[in-house]
Amino acid sequence: MTRLAHGGLIDRGRTLSFAFDGKTFKGHPGDTLASALLANGVRLVGRSFKYHRPRGVVTAGSEEPNALVELRTGARREPNTRATTVELYDGLEAASQNRWPSLEFDALSVNRLVSPFLGAGFYYKTFMWPAAFWEKVYEPVIRRAAGLGRAADTPDPDHYEKATAFCDVLVIGSGAAGLAAALAAARSGARVILADEDFRLGGRLLSERTVINGGSALDFVASAQAELSSLPNVRLMPRTTVFGAYDGSEYGAVERVSDHLPAPLPFQVRQRLWRIVAKRCVLAAGAFDRPIVFPGNDRPGVMSALALATYATRYGAGAGANAAVFSTNDHAVAAALDAAEAGLKLDAVIDVRPALPDALAARAKALGVRLITEGEVVATSGKCLTSITVRTPRGSETLAVEALGVSGGATPNLNLTCHLGGKPVWREDIAAFVPGAVPPGMAVAGAVAGTFGLADILAEGTRLGAAAASDTGFAAAPAPAPQAESTPTGFKAFFHVKGQGTKGGPAFVDQQNDVTAKDVALAHREGFRAVELLKRYTTLGMATDQGKTSNMAGLAVMAELTGKGIPAIGTTVFRPPYTPVALGVLAGHHRGVDFKPARPTPTHAWAQAQGAVFVETGLWMRAAYFPKADEKDWLDSVNREVKATRESVGVIDVSTFGKIDLQGPDVGVLLDRVYINMFSTLAVGKARYGVMLREDGLVMDDGTTARLADDHYVMTTTTANAAKVYQHLEFCLQVLWPELDVCLASVSEQWAQIAVSGPRSREVLAKIVDGIDVSNAGLPFMGVAQGSVMGGVQARIFRLSFSGELGYEIAVPARHGAALMQALMAAGAPFGITPYGVEALGVLRIEKGHVSGNELTGQTCARDLGLGKMASTKKDYIGRVMAGRPAFTDPDRPSFVGFKPVDRSARLRAGAHFLKVGAAATTQNDEGYMTSTAFSPTLGHYIGLGLLKRGPERMGEKVRAYDPVRGGDIEVEVCSPAFIDPQGEKQRV
Amino acid sequence: MRITCPYCGARSSHEFAYLGDAAPTRPDPSAPDAAEAFHAYVYERDNPAGPMDELWYHSAGCRRWLKVTRDTRTHAITAVAFAGTGEAAR
């Protein structure tokens, strides 16, 4: 046990039990998994990615490269979870990753012995030859050897959601700078959001023994938090990681609502995705403690000096029975001494500098901590750390320690400043990259900005918080910044212990991707020196931590090799997300059946009661067919539905068509310009089929439009294109011809529409109308009647036919849709009226030779579809000029015809390509393709529609329908697309 | 990204549909060079690095076509107006 005797922000009065690799341990509320493991003396927590080296905790935050675990079990198992950010809860179960068979004994750690072959670029070099080896040998071996944790293999049982928040000032990070900024902005009355990835506000103030406003840092945090909580204009968001900065002052964040619990409470989500719209942002994300590259620096027990201190002060956990610190800067030394004060047995501070500030030296002396100046750690030993070798100009010595805190200075955590393309800039005076151009509206405060002394940090936070509020219209009365002593910020730029060769073991640059200083040297020798090449060749910084702690070291080592200095090497920029984001939270509510809205038709419940099988068409749920008990498959049902419609009467809900109401004196003019045919001449009470083109001459949509009154039309569109056509009409009215006086309204939801088709449809209709004359004379083909049905329900009756039979479409206000269906079923009962679905609808239209979605592909012009003769020559319309292009009028262009199999028992399939009989199956010989096929119960064999080169000239010719994907290769006969009633007599009776 | 619709106010860009360059105007279909002019109108576009007037449709809001001035390098939007004649009202 290395739990310190007292202290820390943990509730020692309560004990939590947890398991790691099956072994049970105890911790306290306030612990992270990492702090609890360290407090239990567990230093080995994982094996490395490539070499399977033993690894331990190295940080106390989200930048952790090593301590990745599988958290939870079963469906909630989550791989690659950073133990340093997992809040301990009672019953927590975690397992180490990437080890086999066990963490203590890992068979694949022999990878270390072959490490010369696994160095930089090994992927590129090793697996070039022979190709067949890749699949059979290399990949399986690599998959076993490398890789991280295992995802759950059953669906995630938890729920996620998304939310939007708005504020004047978003403050990211709640350390000294963030709290000061939030206080200043909040006091001005601005709406403030303060987000921090930690579960506790305070940042490094939680770990350091400094004095603010005359009290402790913890007192300051508590009073700031209390004040902010009391203000109605402030939202505090702990456990919330702002992971991305986006255009237009939007930020993406994940709130870990329930990650600190074994499972979410009832009705709670696990995580919530926030889109935060912030007029201004103060980024106060602090800095990372920079590692130093030295031999054996990856041994469990070697960690960041600030993390070592945090574990002691905040968590009351010793990282070892005793410890030393290897540092280059005052901040780390002060933190180490804080840890010693908190009870950590700190044997020595080894600093690369010749002397430390007097105050620190005196404090060390008072605490009995030995100071070794001009010292460097040159080697470590033990599976978990047992000793270190220190070199000074005065000689070498070995110190027996279980923990070594290392600090090479501060690397500003500027990740978010890069998300809109901002490039960090080098500041020689602090030997660090600081934010360059930042996203619009963002300011950076505190350590992320390269401001390190506590007094300066508080002043900068206050100033920038007030300025951000003022920019959004909340001029604050200038309030004094919280006061603190200025903390020492001396340092020496030092990245890499040199002159050791391979003695003392590999010196790691990137621990998560197992990149060593030697790999960087190899990249240098082989010419991969530019930062982007270095990164890709060695994989430096390409792990899940994006090289937060390792990039600087890599650049420094390369800079030494090139002799050019760090700014000449450059830096890579960071991209969202700042830390990994679970896919589940990005999906939110929209998974499974809620992936997208399911739109029921007005008769949905009725159809369900009839046992309909439904199909998704776009967002709509439509009846596909209505099976009966004695039918053996769907085709039986569809055949019955088609036959019933052709022989007697069928009924289908067609409410899904887009319906657009057009009113105004210029509707006729508009329609003439958007359809290829004339509509201004359409008589009141009549409907007409129309085709509209895109401006490039290709068909956009088709449908019927009816004239209800002189200045009032109603248009129908295909189900798929309802929104697109409405947008197109608005484009015409607002952009192309704003002088036209036309008012549009979508009435797709207002009207239920049911088609009744078949020779008996008139008799059925006659039974439900309220005195409307539905005789052939009273309501002729393409006629429209308005009145009422079912004793007073407003209705529009269109005599239209999609099936080729006598047919009507009856529209009623949507609430009456189901009642209309029931009335039609009752009225049609004597005729055996048969509800049919979209499958039968498709067969009916293919038998009739109508084009549909399969033909309106966005690649067909009106002429291709046999609709060219509809085009008016008396007017201009959208697409007319471009439809006249030579390519579109080429007689060789595949054109619309029908097909029958020569062997009538053969099955046709859409997608088959046409070839001349005897022609080789080559692209050059391709003559078009089959667009739609169906079994025609009316004709007793398969029929097809398609686009064939010069099709209409080739009636009766036999061609080959070639379908290699499904093994089809049959002869078909070219015929008219109208398989039934080519003269259109049936629909006019 | 947010677009401030002159009618609806600031909205998520998800509510809008993008068309493209607002500069091309529909040519005179009866002009002798109509074929060439329409080809240019339909296909030929500049690809400027900098401010550009673009047509966006507020499909999930007021269904107005908008002329949005956006810097293609930064996505910064400096002006939004109703498209067409630019007038607000019908």
Next chain:
Amino acid sequence: MSDLLEHIAPTHLVPEGHYGPQGSAGVTAHAVETPAAATLVARKGATARLIVACAAAGLPLADGPRVSAGAGLEAAGTAPGRWLVLAEGVSGADLVARLAAMAPGLAAITDQSDANLILDISGEKARAALAKGVTVDLDPTAFAAGDAATTTVSHVGVTFWRRDADTYRFAVGRSFAPAFLRWLTVSAAEYGFALSGTGRG
């Protein structure tokens, strides 16, 4: 998908009831019994005259995303020169006729009485629940009583307005109403959600 919705068909309206922890409801939603509705669209260049004519007939209209009431009507601006008008206790045809009489020749009027589910959402936590789908700022300083918006919520197009300090009224396309209610139910459940007016399922 939430367990809450597991046994509710995605094509059906979420049935009335209490969802979430027992106790008081932080959010309530009530499906308003089929008021008459119509779109009122000013003819070309007639917006100003339409506004004058309607004001004279007792219905003040604002040409903006605002809601106004008068003459027993409630009108929400949805686009320039365009409003969604609701009236309770009359038929759609009556509403269309009334509007036509108020502004003869100045507007296109289209019955929409069957096009929408009208839902009143209120409660202490209504704003928090709505923030899970509404991407418009609902803070009272940004969206006050009388403000209206046409937008999308959870992939569903809606027009809604703040009737008073407590109540948001939503008009949701009829076929999208099941999806909207599913989203609302899971979003509001953590606060306790009382839904009424949608039938027993």
